[in-house]
Amino acid sequence: MARISINVIRVGSELFTSSDELEISNAVSFMRGTYATVGLTLQRVEHWIIPLARANGRDILDTTGEAETLTDEWTVANHNVDVFFVKTFVGSVAGLSPVNGPCDKNAKGMDGAVVEVIPGLTGHILAHEVGHYLGLSHRSSDSTNLMFDSVPNGGRLDSGQGATMRSHCFIEP
Amino acid sequence: MVHVDIPEDARRPEVVRDALAGRVDRLPPSLAVSLVSELDIPRSEQQELLRGALRDADRDPHIRMMAAVALTTLSPEEAVADVSALIDEGDLDERVAVSAVDILGRAGGPGELETLEKAKKAATTELLRQRATFAEALVVHRHELDRDVELPAVERQPEPEAAASQPFVSRKAGKQRGERAKRGVKGDFPDLDVEKHDVYELQCGPRLMAIVIQRALVDGEGAGQPGDRPSIPAIVAFRNEESGDFFAALVALLGKSDNGRVSLVLTRLTGEPVFAGTGSAGPGQAEVALTSANTPGIPAASATVRIKGKQLEITGVSDTRSVPGLGPQKVDIQ
Numbered sequence: 001m002a003r004i005s006i007n008v009i010r011v012g013s014e015l016f017t018s019s020d021e022l023e024i025s026n027a028v029s030f031m032r033g034t035y036a037t038v039g040l041t042l043q044r045v046e047h048w049i050i051p052l053a054r055a056n057g058r059d060i061l062d063t064t065g066e067a068e069t070l071t072d073e074w075t076v077a078n079h080n081v082d083v084f085f086v087k088t089f090v091g092s093v094a095g096l097s098p099v100n101g102p103c104d105k106n107a108k109g110m111d112g113a114v115v116e117v118i119p120g121l122t123g124h125i126l127a128h129e130v131g132h133y134l135g136l137s138h139r140s141s142d143s144t145n146l147m148f149d150s151v152p153n154g155g156r157l158d159s160g161q162g163a164t165m166r167s168h169c170f171i172e173p
Numbered sequence: 174m175v176h177v178d179i180p181e182d183a184r185r186p187e188v189v190r191d192a193l194a195g196r197v198d199r200l201p202p203s204l205a206v207s208l209v210s211e212l213d214i215p216r217s218e219q220q221e222l223l224r225g226a227l228r229d230a231d232r233d234p235h236i237r238m239m240a241a242v243a244l245t246t247l248s249p250e251e252a253v254a255d256v257s258a259l260i261d262e263g264d265l266d267e268r269v270a271v272s273a274v275d276i277l278g279r280a281g282g283p284g285e286l287e288t289l290e291k292a293k294k295a296a297t298t299e300l301l302r303q304r305a306t307f308a309e310a311l312v313v314h315r316h317e318l319d320r321d322v323e324l325p326a327v328e329r330q331p332e333p334e335a336a337a338s339q340p341f342v343s344r345k346a347g348k349q350r351g352e353r354a355k356r357g358v359k360g361d362f363p364d365l366d367v368e369k370h371d372v373y374e375l376q377c378g379p380r381l382m383a384i385v386i387q388r389a390l391v392d393g394e395g396a397g398q399p400g401d402r403p404s405i406p407a408i409v410a411f412r413n414e415e416s417g418d419f420f421a422a423l424v425a426l427l428g429k430s431d432n433g434r435v436s437l438v439l440t441r442l443t444g445e446p447v448f449a450g451t452g453s454a455g456p457g458q459a460e461v462a463l464t465s466a467n468t469p470g471i472p473a474a475s476a477t478v479r480i481k482g483k484q485l486e487i488t489g490v491s492d493t494r495s496v497p498g499l500g501p502q503k504v505d506i507q
Contacts, residue, residue, distance in 0.1 A: 071498075076500065088235045090239050106495050116203065119199075129175065
């Protein structure tokens with residue numbers, strides 16, 4: 001079965017409470033279960049922190065531009081998708097990722113996903129944004145699909161989407 | 174990108190008020206803040222809701238920072254007055270102060286320079302000192318004040334390697350994308366008179382950039398000697414791939430250099446240098462050579478900015494890879 005791994009990076013790590021940690025843990029479980037339905041195993045989940053003193057104020061994201069800058073400024077040197085968890089992304093946008101993100105994480109442009117921790121929704125946001133990174137676009141006409149443009153949604157993936165994700169360069173056989 | 178679908182019954186003032194205090198589980202403060210401007214209440218009450226959240230020292234600093242940002246969108250002048258007053262009163266949480274000085278830099282006037290100086294002197298963190306210093310530079314350049322300011326130090330990258338580089342050349346933007354770029358820039362710089370700006374575009378790798386530049390600088394009509402006073406000749410906006418909207422990403426700071434030459438530094442909106450160079454400039458003509466700063470996430474690039482024949486032309490090459498990002502710290506969490 002094809003496998004994908006992620007880096008869970010907490011931005012402003014001191015701000016994350018035990019309930020945030022539980023929310024992230026549940027989000028990872030949701031993503032694991034959703035991806036398994038299309039033959040994709042979530043293999044490794046590695047945990048990382050960016051303390052407030054080093055976060056350069058990016059623990060609160062005011063703009064889309066600041067979210068992109070966050071992924072430019074920080075990189076984990078491995079073959080996992082970098083997922084930056086923030087406590088606050090101002091506005092109704094709750095996550096951001098390039099579509100078909102690069103496997104060279106020092107390539108030009110956005111090279112990670114950003115996920116706002118929102119109780120009860122973080123799993124959908126995480127799975128949706130990593131879905132973008134692995135090549136999926138929005139399914140704006142199908143609210144049962146994980147790639148519907150807002151959350152909550154039905155959280156489903158179909159076999160065509162699974163095939164797209166499994167063909168991404170981060171996938172391990 | 175994904176949005177949160179907010180239930181209709183949450184779009185009520187009393188719910189949003191509670192949510193801003195962090196008391197509504199299904200409506201986090203970050204979403205509540207975005208709802209305030211959509212509430213069916215007078216604008217003055219919307220401002221009062223946000224002002225209340227901003228001024229409440231017992232609230233989570235994140236909520237206060239978000240309220241400051243939302244207040245700026247709603248009414249930049251009032252936001253400037255509110256955050257200035259908070260800094261002047263002292264005892265402001267430094268994280269909130271960082272947001273406050275950012276707002277003053279982008280929307281404040283010469284009258285706010287004293288407040289920024291005060292914030293800088295009182296800062297106990299390097300982050301606040303840096304942001305307040307950069308905010309001063311922004312105010313001075315936005316208002317073209319004849320005053321020396323401290324600009325971020327720039328360590329240059331070497332020129333890109335020819336074999337791994339992508340060429341780029343600018344072109345004038347079409348009306349639709351040009352207008353979208355101006356709207357995006359106006360969101361971050363509310364007093365920028367976009368009607369006096371033209372838009373040029375640059376496709377560099379996957380990124381479509383829009384250069385929103387002062388028209389007078391390009392056509393030479395009514396412009397003084399560029400570089401005589403600090404100024405912001407252009408703001409660079411990036412296009413969001415999904416929404417097609419543009420957002421301000423880089424700000425160009427023009428000033429004097431040695432021997433009658435001009436210096437140009439492009440920074441992120443939070444002050445980190447991205448490109449820098451020097452050159453010559455006069456009314457309706459300029460030639461400035463730029464190279465990349467050694468900043469994480471920025472590729473090596475060299476470019477020449479030319480203004481000639483009432484046209485802007487930017488040509489150059491950029492590496493396909495960036496300066497490696499900083500490394501987070503690994504932790505064991507079961």
